[in-house]
Amino acid sequence: xxxxxxxxxxxxxxxxxxxxxxxxxxxxxxxxxxxxxxxxxxxxxxxxxxxxxxxxxxxxxxxxxxxxxxxxxxxxxxxxxxxxxxxxxxxxxxxxxxxxxxxxxxxxxxxxxxxxxxxxxxxxxxxxxxxxxxxxxxxxxx
Numbered sequence: 001x002x003x004x005x006x007x008x009x010x011x012x013x014x015x016x017x018x019x020x021x022x023x024x025x026x027x028x029x030x031x032x033x034x035x036x037x038x039x040x041x042x043x044x045x046x047x048x049x050x051x052x053x054x055x056x057x058x059x060x061x062x063x064x065x066x067x068x069x070x071x072x073x074x075x076x077x078x079x080x081x082x083x084x085x086x087x088x089x090x091x092x093x094x095x096x097x098x099x100x101x102x103x104x105x106x107x108x109x110x111x112x113x114x115x116x117x118x119x120x121x122x123x124x125x126x127x128x129x130x131x132x133x134x135x136x137x138x139x140x141x142x
Contacts, residue, residue, distance in 0.1 A: 094134045
């Protein structure tokens with residue numbers, strides 16, 4: 001969606017510039033700019049709609065984020081490791097996994113373990129705790 005909006009804006013700009021002058025240097029009148037739904041739609045809103053449909057919540061407010069980060073740090077300081085934005089992003093994506101696999105808890109735990117592991121590998125037990133923290137603090141309530 002964002003690429004479409006950028007492409008339409010670029011096309012409109014190129015058309016406007018071409019219409020403002022001709023090869024012989026004589027100025028011509030600019031054609032009217034036509035509005036299209038793709039050009040006027042907010043790309044941010046469209047992304048939020050897609051994320052919501054996939055079970056991905058919006059970014060949490062500061063208080064909710066602080067509670068979530070405290071919950072993760074209580075499991076292991078290596079989860080956040082000073083990178084709160086990354087922990088929130090991974091948590092939001094985990095909500096999408098819960099949404100996509102609502103009846104497969106084992107898969108939710110495994111994907112959570114993989115998503116949050118990096119330099120540190122987390123156990124299935126830790127992944128279960130991380131998943132609980134994500135669901136408690138970030139995921140959309142039904």
